[in-house]
Amino acid sequence: MKILLKSTLSAAGIAAISVTGVLAADDGEQSNIKELLSTYEAALNASNTNAIMQLYADDGVFMAPHSPPNIGKQAVRNAYDAVFDAITLKIDFEVDEITQVAPNWAFARTRSHGFVTINVTGDSGPEANQELFIFARTDDGAWKIARYIFSATTPPRQ
Amino acid sequence: MKILLKSTLSAAGIAAISVTGVLAADDGEQSNIKELLSTYEAALNASNTNAIMQLYADDGVFMAPHSPPNIGKQAVRNAYDAVFDAITLKIDFEVDEITQVAPNWAFARTRSHGFVTINVTGDSGPEANQELFIFARTDDGAWKIARYIFSATTPPRQ
Numbered sequence: 001m002k003i004l005l006k007s008t009l010s011a012a013g014i015a016a017i018s019v020t021g022v023l024a025a026d027d028g029e030q031s032n033i034k035e036l037l038s039t040y041e042a043a044l045n046a047s048n049t050n051a052i053m054q055l056y057a058d059d060g061v062f063m064a065p066h067s068p069p070n071i072g073k074q075a076v077r078n079a080y081d082a083v084f085d086a087i088t089l090k091i092d093f094e095v096d097e098i099t100q101v102a103p104n105w106a107f108a109r110t111r112s113h114g115f116v117t118i119n120v121t122g123d124s125g126p127e128a129n130q131e132l133f134i135f136a137r138t139d140d141g142a143w144k145i146a147r148y149i150f151s152a153t154t155p156p157r158q
Numbered sequence: 159m160k161i162l163l164k165s166t167l168s169a170a171g172i173a174a175i176s177v178t179g180v181l182a183a184d185d186g187e188q189s190n191i192k193e194l195l196s197t198y199e200a201a202l203n204a205s206n207t208n209a210i211m212q213l214y215a216d217d218g219v220f221m222a223p224h225s226p227p228n229i230g231k232q233a234v235r236n237a238y239d240a241v242f243d244a245i246t247l248k249i250d251f252e253v254d255e256i257t258q259v260a261p262n263w264a265f266a267r268t269r270s271h272g273f274v275t276i277n278v279t280g281d282s283g284p285e286a287n288q289e290l291f292i293f294a295r296t297d298d299g300a301w302k303i304a305r306y307i308f309s310a311t312t313p314p315r316q
Contacts, residue, residue: 066312102260109227130227134265147267151307
């Protein structure tokens with residue numbers, strides 16, 4: 001009854017999901033959301049703000065560490081432009097969970113890891129984060145990023 | 159048609175929400191979720207893991223910065239115990255948005271700010287974060303924290 005990646009849940013030792021109201025599995029929507037996540041990964045690695053903006057809802061919110069929430073398309077665009085001015089990413093996403101909770105709403109939990117290069121210095125180092133996405137489906141049937149927040153899983157800088 | 163804090167949205171310059179499928183406003187559920195958030199705030203400020211665990215779903219996931227995701231009640235409990243061993247919080251939550259997307263699913267976006275004290279040194283300093291909560295309603299009608307992630311809104315340490 002749950003749209004979840006069961007192998008991941010099993011690996012995490014979760015035997016059952018107690019919450020109610022999750023929609024019956026719909027492999028089509030699961031695939032559509034996975035494709036959105038793949039497109040997002042590719043756009044991040046290409047430092048391509050325009051490609052990312054295609055994935056966001058008009059009222060999307062992007063919550064990046066060390067910044068207040070970026071609310072709405074213009075603020076989201078400015079935030080990604082600032083990110084790509086500062087750094088270049090080469091990361092892979094691992095999808096831990098995709099759960100559809102309503103016909104037009106779903107969320108995903110992912111982790112990402114790879115390398116980040118500081119553009120101004122050329123210095124490169126490892127990068128690892130965890131992400132929570134909330135997706136909304138628009139009237140034309142496309143899933144969009146409605147809310148998105150991430151944080152590092154690496155130890156804090158000393 | 160949207161369960162949203164309109165004053166906040168208005169302040170943020172959002173004139174319309176484009177995504178579809180949001181439930182009709184239900185002030186009762188909005189109040190219940192606000193109460194959950196208030197209880198969470200109080201439990202954090204009291205360093206009370208037991209009180210926090212009452213608020214989490216059995217399969218809840220707690221995603222704290224600088225740690226991999228904590229999945230399921232035992233991992234969530236261990237993570238909060240570790241937090242409260244290390245620091246004491248005195249923070250206030252500001253609710254930017256509560257959106258119910260299905261009878262048993264909702265999410266909230268908040269910001270928190272206040273002070274953190276490092277227990278071992280007694281050093282205290284300002285603390286500011288942004289949070290994204292996903293809530294699930296259990297069979298007995300209680301809203302629980304199903305997924306929760308936060309990150310600092312303060313500049314990175316130099």
